[in-house]
Amino acid sequence: MQIRIGQGYDVHAIAPGLPMWLGGIQIPCDKGFVAHSDGDVAIHALCDALLGAAALGDIGLHFPDNSPEWKGADSKMLLARVVEMLSERGWRAGNADITIALQTPKLRPYIDAMRSTLASILGLEEDAVSVKATTTEHLGFVGRGEGCEAWAVVTICKD
Numbered sequence: 001m002q003i004r005i006g007q008g009y010d011v012h013a014i015a016p017g018l019p020m021w022l023g024g025i026q027i028p029c030d031k032g033f034v035a036h037s038d039g040d041v042a043i044h045a046l047c048d049a050l051l052g053a054a055a056l057g058d059i060g061l062h063f064p065d066n067s068p069e070w071k072g073a074d075s076k077m078l079l080a081r082v083v084e085m086l087s088e089r090g091w092r093a094g095n096a097d098i099t100i101a102l103q104t105p106k107l108r109p110y111i112d113a114m115r116s117t118l119a120s121i122l123g124l125e126e127d128a129v130s131v132k133a134t135t136t137e138h139l140g141f142v143g144r145g146e147g148c149e150a151w152a153v154v155t156i157c158k159d
């Protein structure tokens with residue numbers, strides 16, 4: 001079996017009055033992410049990790065942020081397309097580990113729903129999908145509430 005590792009990173013600015021999507025879940029909040037798509041930084045980092053593991057470029061290559069096709073796009077659809085692209089080349093996800101940095105709101109109540117949602121798109125059991133959340137202790141742009149960052153690491157396998 002061939003095994004590869006990929007990593008991905010994303011960041012989006014926060015603004016009032018926008019929907020906040022993270023890990024495929026809408027977080028009840030009076031602010032959200034400025035983006036061409038729904039701005040789901042966790043899924044975007046995950047997509048880049050998967051694409052990186054398969055050396056298939058990055059999310060901006062496949063889903064350009066100036067394309068009307070992806071305006072307001074549900075990032076779960078982007079992730080499903082990435083999974084399909086890997087599958088066409090014989091790759092399947094092995095596991096995923098995502099870290100989200102956001103000052104507020106606290107994400108703990110939504111973590112299990114994110115894991116379940118992402119696992120079903122990846123074709124994995126929930127215990128192969130980890131989502132972790134942290135604040136940055138009020139430091140930097142995340143700590144000032146100006147943005148949200150996410151990092152993802154994945155393995156992919158091919159028989």
Ligand code: MG
Nearest residue numbers: 010011041044
């Ligand atoms: Mg993004």
